Amino acid sequence: MRELDCDFCGGTAAGAYEILPDEVDPAPGEQVRVVLCGDCRETLDDVLAPLLDRLGARDDGGVDHSFADATAGHAPSDPSPTEDAIDETGADRDLATDAAAPERTEPDSFRKVMRFLNNREFPVDRAEVSEFAAGAYGLEDDEVREIFDYAIERGILAEENGQLVKG
Known part of the structure; x- marks a missing residue:
C-alpha cells in the first residue's frame, strides 16, 4: 500500500x-x-x-x-x-427494520476496511479487494468476508456479479 x-x-x-x-x-x-x-x-x-x-x-x-x-x-x-458510542450509531435510523431482527454487532476492523474501500473507485472486484484488505490489515479471509457481509446487510455495500458497489 x-x-x-x-x-x-x-x-x-x-x-x-x-x-x-x-x-x-x-x-x-x-x-x-x-x-x-x-x-x-x-x-x-x-x-x-x-x-x-x-x-x-x-x-x-x-x-x-x-x-x-x-x-x-x-x-x-x-x-x-466506547461501547455506548458504537451501540447508538444508527439505532434510531432503522428502528422499524431493526425491531424485527436482533442487532448484529459490528465486526472487528469493519471501519478500517470501509475506509480502505472509500479510497477505491466503485465497482470493485470483491475477491481482489478482499485479498488487499486481508493483507493490509492482517485479517483472515473469513474476517474480511464477515465485514463485507455485514456492510451488505446494513446497506452500505451491495454485491452484483462478484463486484462490490456502494449500497
Missing part, C-alpha cells in the same frame, strides 16, 4: 478520517474524508470541537471522542470502553 501525504501540511499521513462523527448522522454526500498527519488531526479536532459540542455530537461532558477516534479506529484518550 502506498504512503499518503497529509492533505494540510504534506507530511506523512497517520490515516484517513471522516470529519463528521456518526452521531451527527451525515448523509453520504455530506461526509468528507481527509488524509491527515497526527498534528493536523489534533488541530482539526480542536477546531471542530465547539461545533460538535453545539450540534450535540459530544454529550459526554468534555471527554473528547474526536472525529478521528470515532471513525479511524484510534483509541480515545480515555481508556474506558
Whole structure:
C-alpha cells in the first residue's frame, strides 16, 4: 500500500478520517474524508470541537471522542470502553427494520476496511479487494468476508456479479 501525504501540511499521513462523527448522522454526500498527519488531526479536532459540542455530537461532558477516534479506529484518550458510542450509531435510523431482527454487532476492523474501500473507485472486484484488505490489515479471509457481509446487510455495500458497489 502506498504512503499518503497529509492533505494540510504534506507530511506523512497517520490515516484517513471522516470529519463528521456518526452521531451527527451525515448523509453520504455530506461526509468528507481527509488524509491527515497526527498534528493536523489534533488541530482539526480542536477546531471542530465547539461545533460538535453545539450540534450535540459530544454529550459526554468534555471527554473528547474526536472525529478521528470515532471513525479511524484510534483509541480515545480515555481508556474506558466506547461501547455506548458504537451501540447508538444508527439505532434510531432503522428502528422499524431493526425491531424485527436482533442487532448484529459490528465486526472487528469493519471501519478500517470501509475506509480502505472509500479510497477505491466503485465497482470493485470483491475477491481482489478482499485479498488487499486481508493483507493490509492482517485479517483472515473469513474476517474480511464477515465485514463485507455485514456492510451488505446494513446497506452500505451491495454485491452484483462478484463486484462490490456502494449500497
